[in-house]
Amino acid sequence: MDDKLTIKRLLIKINQFWRIIATAIGFSLFGLGGLFFLWLIWFNLLRIFVWNKTQRAIIAQYSISLSFKLFLWIVKLLGIISYQFNGLDKLKQDKHCLVVANHPSLLDFVLLASVMPRCDCMVKESLLKNFFIGGIIKTADYIPNTEASRMLPHCQQTLTTDGRILIFPEGTRSIPNEKIKLQRGAANIALRCQADIRIINIECWPPFLIKQQKWYDVPLKKPVFNITVGEKIPISNYLSENLALSARELTYDLTLKLSPK
Template sequence: MNKRKFYTINQWWRLFATALGFIIFGLYGLFVLSLIWFSLLRLFVWNKQKRTLIAQYSISVNFKVFLWIIKSLGIFNYQFNGIEKLKQDEGCLIVANHPSLLDVVLLASVMGRCDCLVKGALLNNIFISRIIKTAGYILNGESSRILTQCNEILSNKGRILIFPEGTRSIPNHPITLQRGAANIALRCHADIRIIHIECNPPWLIKQQKWYDIPEKKARFNITVGEKIIIGDFLDENTTIAARRLTRHLTTLLTLEPKKE
């Protein structure tokens, strides 16, 4: 028989604050940002590259404000370690593990210029699709265009954020990476910056409802780790190189990061 779960006063507050935070994010981020601000960008900024950069910086600022609001409400805490390393990462892939729904929000908030590889299914949402298109994000469903888009972004000193697991990981289960990140890095000759995200206790994980509030306040530790020099993995046989690089990425994203 399942035991009934009783919330403490603090959990009830975090439940209310979480709902409030997501409502604010939905009303402002999707309606104001998507319908008003991005419509103005499309109307007045005709240069596509300039419009894309403004859109990405706008998203970063909005994510930063959103995180400040929900942190101030006492929902969770977060800390970045080694964030200064990201300043060295022009023309680089940013590869991270994916334990929580907030991972992309946390990382994009500290990277003003950041392209993302996103699921094509998100285009089915009218508000999110406008954000994706205006920000110039890469769709993983358009396989014939991915390498061309990535190469163009990286050659122009851009950064591409990728979660190579393809979906949120399950706590206490070994992670499994797809080879997409490795193939992009090898074919575009791009270095890879590793980021390790830890969330304790687990929160907003895969198959967990947003209202399933942990007993303790969740804390995110985001550690910017080492940079992989892609030249060390280049090989005439790209398939073999991709396998070797994917194994290496799996090892780095599984190990506990070194605190500097």
């Protein structure tokens, strides 16, 4: 019995060591291959040959979605992670709405964008100055999280052209076993643009690529992501003359719906 237990522990350690190596391989391929090709070659060609900004952004978002899909196929093939989507048909039908999700892992955006070819995303304004990522963000016309006078017209234009905006209202990755705390940005955008909200719950166990965790800090067991496309919240239920109160109520309800069960 002791020998079997020792062998089992050894196999788990070997598998963990392999996943550390595979994670390095997967992320290197993604960084050097995907970002290099998209940023230096493909997106520059788009800027030269596609002059219509909206059309260029749609093509760029489709390209990002395909690259993420390929990346996830590689990391799944290498045994780094496993993932499963539930209720994906509901998400495919959504247009001119907000997609609001919790944020347990660094891979959340990659997972969701891989199944949403048309996906605008709210990003930190500071990322626009990033040498590698800034060009991709601008070409895809992602929405910087800046002052409302600049952000809201951008959101409204995106929603009017059948776009949908992905937002992680926590603002940063959540910490396991701690209550999530949402900012009111998502609620304010939904109310002011009068856009319905699609809820997505992301679970990952064991935790992987969480806040302040290094990429090589790989858990003993392979992480499994379970992504569930939930209900759609009609914004008409929250519209009132007091937008501040409505935003507070909506944020409270979103916190309940996005909290781990």
